[in-house]
Amino acid sequence: MSRRLGRWLAGPAIAVLALVASPAVPAQAAVDSMTVDMSTYGGTPTYRASGFIYGLAQNGSTPSASLQSQIKVKTMRAGGSQIGCPNGGYVNGGYTARWNFIKAYYARARGTGAHFSLLVSGMWGSDGVCTVPRWPGDSGNWTEYTAFINQLIADAKANGMTGSDVRWDLWNEPNIFFWGRTQSQYLEMVKRGTQMVRAAIPGAVIEGPSYAGVPTSGNAWWNTYLDYVKANNVVPNIMSWHDLPGDPATDSANLAGMLSSRGLSVAGESVNEYGAFGDEQQPGPSAWYIARLERCNCDGARANWGMVGQTPSLYDTMGWLVTANAGQPMGQWWVYQRYASQTGQRTKITAGSSHDGTVFQDSSARRSVSVLGAKAGGAQGAIDIRYANLPSWLVSGGSVNVLVERMPSTNAYVSAPTVVSSGRMTVSGNAVTVSVNWASAKDAYAITLTP
Template sequence: MASVVFTGSPSAQAAASPSTTLVVNANQVLRPVTHVATGSLYGLANASTPADNLVQAIKPNTFVQKPQGGHQQGTGDVLTVAPKAARAGAKVVNRLSDYYAGWPYQFSWSNWLSVVDDQIAQTKASGITNLAAYAPWNEADGTWKTANGTFEDFWTRTYREIRSKDATTPIQGPSFSDNIGDMDNFLKNAVATNTVPDIIAWHELIRSSKIAGDVATVTGLENKYGISPRPIAIEEYAAPSEVGIPGPLVGYVAKFERLGVHDAELAFWNQSGALGDLLTGQGGSPNGAYWLYKWYADMSGSMLTTTAPAQTGIDGAASRNSAGNEVDVIFGGGSGDSAVQVNGLNSLSAFGSTAHVKVEYTPSRGRTTAVSGPTTLAESNYTVNNGSITVPVTTNTTDGYHLVITPATGGGTTGGTTTGGTTTGGTTTGGTTTGGTGSASCKVTVTPQTWTGGYTANVTVANTGSDAVNGWKLGFTLPAGQTITGAWNATVSPTSGQVAATNLSYNAQIPPGGSQSFGFQGTDTGTYSPPSGFTLNGTACTAG
């Protein structure tokens, strides 16, 4: 039976091209790490939902919430959730128009200015210190009724009312949807009436590829009207089909970072209290996208410049820690043979002639399907050539990926620098090693993730002996009813019964005390149980 290679696996046979390669410059700082895109609209439901540990782990930047006592949604009152946001280091925005029920809003001039005054008074009385801004309205291009006059007049009157009661809290707007065609008229009026927002805000709810054009449009209008550059807030982002899916969300994060957006919030399409659909439901469990944002949250130090080949396809964001001894890259959106090229490592004193690379992925199993955590696909050393390494990864458009690059701490180079699919650095070249030498003691650890009818298994093969293993074949037995449908970091054949997993060219060596990892995905007709009877190059291994 033919061997299988799982889409999502790093592969030395991958034939990535410039059109499918993300370039990271480790020596070019873009901006400080602020986790621009980790917030959400109605991401918090109340004082207890979601749980603090889930909120704090993704280091949210900003939440947009409804006024205290507002009627647009049943949960999410800004003053109720502000302390929870503060515990996570996040700010909150009060979307004043969400005081009203209905869509379009059941707005009335008869009580509007009183609503504004009351919200400001309640905020001052509450003592919260993490209010980022007041947002007077939401998506006027679809919700403002001409019977109430012009939106420009509404904005002028409301801006002045807020400033009469609060002279310092930022005001953001106009909060248009994707249709920013009226931004010219809005800013022209704002300049004429001295009501230019402190933060210019709109939404990106169709696709990430249009963000750069919209930012350029707004920047051009600032120049046209002599407006000093304002921070940009994207109060809602991602289409309904994209939320909860790691792959397409990477493109938004990357572009917000690259274009200097101040803060951006995941859209509210389904339930409040789900962190913008990073959880399976209100107060639910993490889905695959959550772990993408956890990687993003774990970035520290400085964001680095990244260059994507186009506005669509593979894209990503990268960081360098303050010590200069770790580069992290999150990426996705590619399909098939892809690569990440990291340049400028020779400018970091911590790095020498080799770099250690860990590759992880988080799967897309749908917004409402829980994922217990990311999976490690590979760990190996790469030769640094002229300050650069290139890591090939065969990608799926819906999954998210993560590289952790640190200085190598010894042992042979098992990855090398991959260019055009040929391993040219390190100690291994060519294709898959089919046999292997070295009789070593071994220990095998299997870490599964299961769901009804299926599973993934990440397998770590540890060399517990004193001799190096140069080329490995791991034999094992699958339980009855299990069939392998894909694998990464190894060729696996056959797909059931007595199975053998054989190294690829970049992970052929296992030094004494070292390990290599591979994994596979499969179907299961019963209750999951792990494989057994492990042998490494014919020598029995212990299971751990």
């Protein structure tokens, strides 16, 4: 009998009944290990970790929709940032150009099966680059903000953007320079905006606070925010924050305690910026973040700090998954492609000290796919992946076929993952151990088991 799984967090590795050295590398002491218990599984794929902020041309045409569909992107997040700067956005009379951008991105999201997070702050003109002469509610005057939200609502209705595939993300990173006033003024803005959108669009999905940092019970900003949204009945449907860096599994657990202590609940959580550009936007850390997002059942969107005219640009590379300008897959794109290829049932994996992964098993396809990575700065060397309690449908003649693929860290085009090894391994005690020579923590690996 299978056992249903909700959340599971990393814990001590359990011992398998037998260890079989992989033919791919010489036997050596493992510096880290992960254990897959194939008798504990449940839950079908959602590909919730596949998403990015901005990352397409302003007209939504490039990179190709195929590159997005092949990795089953579920989240697109944008608000027209940097368009028309230094005087862009509604507050500078530049609303139309940014709304045309929103329409193009929403069409792309709808056509590729993603939901769209409408970044309202970007539409206002707060994007870290443009001049912001006024902020919502300055001097206690909310007339301009009310007109702005009414304009957004009217345009959303006119363009069919009233379903659950649109999330209203009222302000990006309000605890830093994207918001130029007090927290109390921000909270009043949240209340007014939330009430207006919900009144005009029944069932509208509100996302927030999109905090620049992680939720912790000792954070005064978070405590003030949660107390306010509860008291004013404007709790967002989706609670969001940024891991730059962070650990979604740990952060989600912290947030759960903060919500529970207030008697609050939300429909979901979104780490709507994760993986800082540089060391974290590499194949290994990308796979690690995917695993951590799967553990907390959190949606995710890769961060993007690009500037127009620079490489990478804000409007290119899908969050550094494909090459700049040419739009060709890099190593980290293949991590998401292998993630998108996972079918069947999510399977329990016990993380190592610095390595983690996402594992699915599909009895109909007679296949199990694991996507494995290390957090930035993780251990390098021999890494053991122990598969315990192999199902009978996966074993043939006392052995199982093991394909090990590497997704390399590079900023250049990668035509396909590198095959490290492919061959049969003897099953002993209903278990096998695959040992990978993980020479760089920036690389990721996929392991496919078939009969």
